[in-house]
Amino acid sequence: MLLNGLGIFISDIKNSAKDLIPIVIVVSVFQIVVVRDVPQNLTSILLGLGIIIFGLAVFIRGLEIGIFPIGENLANDFAKKGSLFWLLIFAFFIGFSTTIAEPALIAIAQKASIISQGRIDPFFLRLCVAFSVGFAISLGVLRILLGHPISYYIISGYILVVIITFFAPVEIIGLAYDSGGVTTSTVTVPLVAALGIGLSSSIKGRNPAIDGFGLIAFASLLPMIFVQIYGIVVYDFLPLHVENISLTQTVDISSSHNISLLYKIIFDFFNVAKDIIPILLVIGFFQYIIIKKPIPHLPKVSSGIFLVTIGLYAFILGLELGLFPIGESIAFSLSKMKNLWYIYLFGFLIGFSTTMAEPALIAIASKANEISEGNIKSLTLRLFVAFGVGIGISLGSYRIVQGDAIHYYIIAGYLVVIIMTYFSPKYIVPIAYDSGGVTTSTVTVPLVAALGLGLAQNINGRDPLIDGFGLIAFASLFPMITVMGYGILATYLSKRR
Helix, strand or coil: CCHHHHHHHHHHHHHHHHHHHHHHHHHHHHHHHCCCCCCHHHHHHHHHHHHHHHHHHHHHHHHHHHHHHHHHHHHHHHHHHHHHHHHHHHHHHHHHHHHHHCHHHHHHHHHHHHCCCCCCCCCHHHHHHHHHHHHHHHHHHHHHHHHHHHHHHHHHHHHHHHHHHHCCHHHHHHHHHHHHHHHHCCHHHHHHHHHHHHHHHHCCCCCCHHHHEEEEHHHHHHHHHHHHHHHHHHHCCCCCCCCCCCCCCCCHHCCCCCHHHHHHHHHHHHHHHHHHHHHHHHHHHHHHHCCCCCCCCCCHHHHHHHHHHHHHHHHHHHHHHHHHHHHHHHHHHHHHHCHHHHHHHHHHHHHHHHHHHHHHHHHHHHHHHHHHHCCCCCCHHHHHHHHHHHHHHHHHHHCCCCCCCCHHHHHHHHHHHHHHHHHCCCCCCHHHHHHHCCCCCCHHHHHHHHHHHHHHHHCCCCHHHHCCCCCHHHHHHHHHHHHHHHHHHHHHHHHCC
């Protein structure tokens, strides 16, 4: 038993290392060949990469034995209970609780508050986004129950986003588009995916591959609508109140040099655990109070949740030590160079490599491969998603350099998505829509946000609030196009054979 577990863990470590290699290659090549400088904190960076590999392996194993089973069991129990009201309430609170404490959303909200000099309130922005995600998950669950095609909902949502964009202040548009990407975290994605797949598997006449996916797409779409409405209220109806806040202000109190290393480790670990506690409280309430059943295999599920917490903490710690410092340094150096093609190439490669290592995408691709009985290859799906993210970030970087309005690019992208929806096979459409959400999570968001804001702050004539945000939106949009392209290509080749 022990040897078997050790063998599985070693296999997970190998897979994690393989997923991280593209990022290491991209960063190393740009640091040595383009920037032509060896980072001073090389030991810290190497240590960080090792911690990332360990954290990713532990995290994925925890998902398999903890988060996925509990999500699918809850969906089955709600389907048997037959209570639409409580199922929709559960869906809302799962979406709300997993979003309100989302680290990526907190970071983006605080950065928006600093750049807008306090006009955008970080707490109210988070509240707005969390409410929209809760509403989105409830709406997505209702769609599964009714058996409606997901394309009707998503396309209607895109049209509504475009209409509101023409009424929203320019200061909020990029932030609103980005809000749709930062809501789907590393913990949220597997749990929400398990809920959708479990629910569709429990209802007669539903296909898990077609009906089970799509909840993440709802969670990425509705925040764009709600945040733009929030921006209209703030900029058009509330009195002007500006605070003098430095752009270099830090929000991480745990980085104080006066705090001992041990205390900092404990503090950071409980910060990660704090993000998972609201989810556990919601699950516990509905499992024991509403469904009135104990959680099956509780010791195993509990150990899985503990592994998820350990893995996520190690993963974030490794990012802080290894990738973030060197990523921000390279972005700053590139923005000072005269050759703009280095910026676009770095944007593509960093988008591709971070997406290939994204834990949420790895989990979803694995589940898609399982549900489709091998018709959707896990590695192939991840490659097409990563290619889409790379194109999106490269094009988004071009938009910042040129100073163009973001909504023209996004609207054109939505039109392409709508057209491709009608030509894509049905089984790939929900997965393609979800792909836009799972790409912008633990690894991608901080690096991409740092690149966008860094370019906007270092290029003359650019406004960080108007131009700096929006790269995450590009990273969410283009994977939908490339994944549907993958589905169309696979169908064409299958017919030829």
